Amino acid sequence: MLRVEKISHTFKSGGELTPVLHDINFQVKQGEMVALLGSSGSGKSTMLNLMAGLMKPTEGHIYIADQDIVKMSENKLAVFRRKNIGFIFQAYELIASLTVRENVELPLVFQSVSASARKKQSLALLEAVGIPDKAEQFPSQLSGGQQQRVSIARSLITEPSIIFADEPTGNLDTKTEDEIINILVDLNKNMKTTFIIVTHEHEVAQHMQRIFTLRDGYMVTEKEDPRSEN
Numbered sequence: 001m002l003r004v005e006k007i008s009h010t011f012k013s014g015g016e017l018t019p020v021l022h023d024i025n026f027q028v029k030q031g032e033m034v035a036l037l038g039s040s041g042s043g044k045s046t047m048l049n050l051m052a053g054l055m056k057p058t059e060g061h062i063y064i065a066d067q068d069i070v071k072m073s074e075n076k077l078a079v080f081r082r083k084n085i086g087f088i089f090q091a092y093e094l095i096a097s098l099t100v101r102e103n104v105e106l107p108l109v110f111q112s113v114s115a116s117a118r119k120k121q122s123l124a125l126l127e128a129v130g131i132p133d134k135a136e137q138f139p140s141q142l143s144g145g146q147q148q149r150v151s152i153a154r155s156l157i158t159e160p161s162i163i164f165a166d167e168p169t170g171n172l173d174t175k176t177e178d179e180i181i182n183i184l185v186d187l188n189k190n191m192k193t194t195f196i197i198v199t200h201e202h203e204v205a206q207h208m209q210r211i212f213t214l215r216d217g218y219m220v221t222e223k224e225d226p227r228s229e230n
């Protein structure tokens, strides 16, 4: 499903070079849910943004569904991302002037899906994330946990084969964090969507099937199925 091969990345700004990732290699199977764990500055977001095709690495290859996204032209990549990749942000990134339902439907507006079909799908997903009653409200009327539920529903509406989440519970209290992680684990089980979750919290990572740990830009451990140990 996802294959990362010899990825290295160095940021260049104003003649200054910042090496951030060094020879990263790993694979994730279809339907797996994995954590990318590491402390602040270890390179997690950089790795995630590369895998989601939001930027190009200095070196290496990233295959999603057997296609090397590093080699893709920007136009082809834009189409590929819209079809295959979902993203969940730490700060939700909802559009304040749109209702909850309109936010969830937004990715479909750019595809030729009828308004009635969009509504049906978005309401089903809002049900799946536990807030069917919030559909006609605006993001500002929702709690942080509820806003993240909306953003999860939005990431799923195009039925992507893989979803990347960057610290999806980073802005939430512990109780809400548990609820959001449980929703993601259930969605992974029920919809077979592949999830890559960036976190700096061991507690969050323990809920995933596998854990990849980044330390100063090096991948240092690859823990196999922590759930099977309990």
Ligand SMILES: Nc1ncnc2c1ncn2[C@@H]1O[C@H](COP(=O)(O)OP(=O)(O)OP(=O)(O)O)[C@@H](O)[C@H]1O
Binding pocket: 011, 012, 013, 018, 020, 038, 039, 040, 041, 042, 043, 044, 045, 046, 047, 200
């Ligand atoms: N655009 C950029 N230009 C230069 N350096 C950058 C840029 N983006 C990130 N970096 C550097 O790359 C390193 C890794 O950053 P990254 O955002 O990937 O870390 P992270 O693991 O996601 O951290 P956090 O947990 O704080 O979000 C840091 O040292 C950071 O300063």
Ligand SMILES: [Mg+2]
Binding pocket: 044, 045, 046, 166
């Ligand atoms: Mg980060």
